[in-house]
Amino acid sequence: MRARLCAAAMCAALLLSSCSAAVSENGVYSLDGDLVKDITPLDERSVERFAEKLVSVRETYLTDANQVFYAIIPDKAQYADEAVPRIELDSVCDLLDSALPDWTRIDLSDALTADSYYRTDGHWRQEKLQGVVDALGNSMGFSVDLSAFEQNQFDDFFGTYAKDVRQARPEKLIWLTNNDTQAAVTDNYQAPDVTTVYDTGKLASEIPYDVFLSGATPVVTITNPTAATDRELVVFRDSFSSSLAPLLCGAYARITLLDLRYMASGLIPQFVTFDDQDVLFLYSLEIVNNSAMLR
Numbered sequence: 001m002r003a004r005l006c007a008a009a010m011c012a013a014l015l016l017s018s019c020s021a022a023v024s025e026n027g028v029y030s031l032d033g034d035l036v037k038d039i040t041p042l043d044e045r046s047v048e049r050f051a052e053k054l055v056s057v058r059e060t061y062l063t064d065a066n067q068v069f070y071a072i073i074p075d076k077a078q079y080a081d082e083a084v085p086r087i088e089l090d091s092v093c094d095l096l097d098s099a100l101p102d103w104t105r106i107d108l109s110d111a112l113t114a115d116s117y118y119r120t121d122g123h124w125r126q127e128k129l130q131g132v133v134d135a136l137g138n139s140m141g142f143s144v145d146l147s148a149f150e151q152n153q154f155d156d157f158f159g160t161y162a163k164d165v166r167q168a169r170p171e172k173l174i175w176l177t178n179n180d181t182q183a184a185v186t187d188n189y190q191a192p193d194v195t196t197v198y199d200t201g202k203l204a205s206e207i208p209y210d211v212f213l214s215g216a217t218p219v220v221t222i223t224n225p226t227a228a229t230d231r232e233l234v235v236f237r238d239s240f241s242s243s244l245a246p247l248l249c250g251a252y253a254r255i256t257l258l259d260l261r262y263m264a265s266g267l268i269p270q271f272v273t274f275d276d277q278d279v280l281f282l283y284s285l286e287i288v289n290n291s292a293m294l295r
Helices: 002-017 044-061 089-099 130-140 179-183 200-204 241-248 265-270
Strands: 028-031 034-037 067-073 150-157 171-177 185-188 219-223 232-237 254-258 278-284
Touching (some): 044 265, 067 089, 171 179, 241 254
């Protein structure tokens, strides 16, 4: 496995050397106003450690009745129109497939495009996630039609990359609602007073993306009494899942999101008793490359 990791690192280095045409400010590249963060170089040990973490969590806490999946969210640099420093997703996924041979990986690389991400932020746009929802649903057994949701709009969104470049322009942030998102009730460890999946007060904060599930938190559960099934989902996640989870409220009666950046793995049994839930490990490429932050 070590030799394959070295080969992937060489590939990333070659891509990095071809990027001189793009100019960065504070590690953020601006491509006609589309801001892309440099997350290179590839950390070989981090990929190994990420796979080890997933195996440890599964063997320690999950049951044989759990349906277990994992997916890696591509970095927006994968879809940049110009050459910018990037870690090749295919190389990382090959390494993880080798380290996790008996796991089911859901490929999201064809489910996203450059337009799927905010221009001033690294996160994906909720209204552009039909391909992601389809890819997950095809493997996990659900279907969600985003065209049936109502769009709500905030016009003056600046993402986290905007502070690192000059003359960043505002863009639109859209969040999607339907009967299920309206009926859903959240129990948020970090924001106990907020019981809705969208916390619109966060639109006026320094991180407007926190409108989705109130932002960073170790544990949040979403319960929907009007869900079409009684199925349950547990997601081991980073911030990308904050905007994805509300879209799945109609497919699952209960969704539990666990963020191991903010809680130790040993605390998992205090919040989840595993039996036959669907379990999804969903992480961005940046987290895979910095997996030491998973506790």
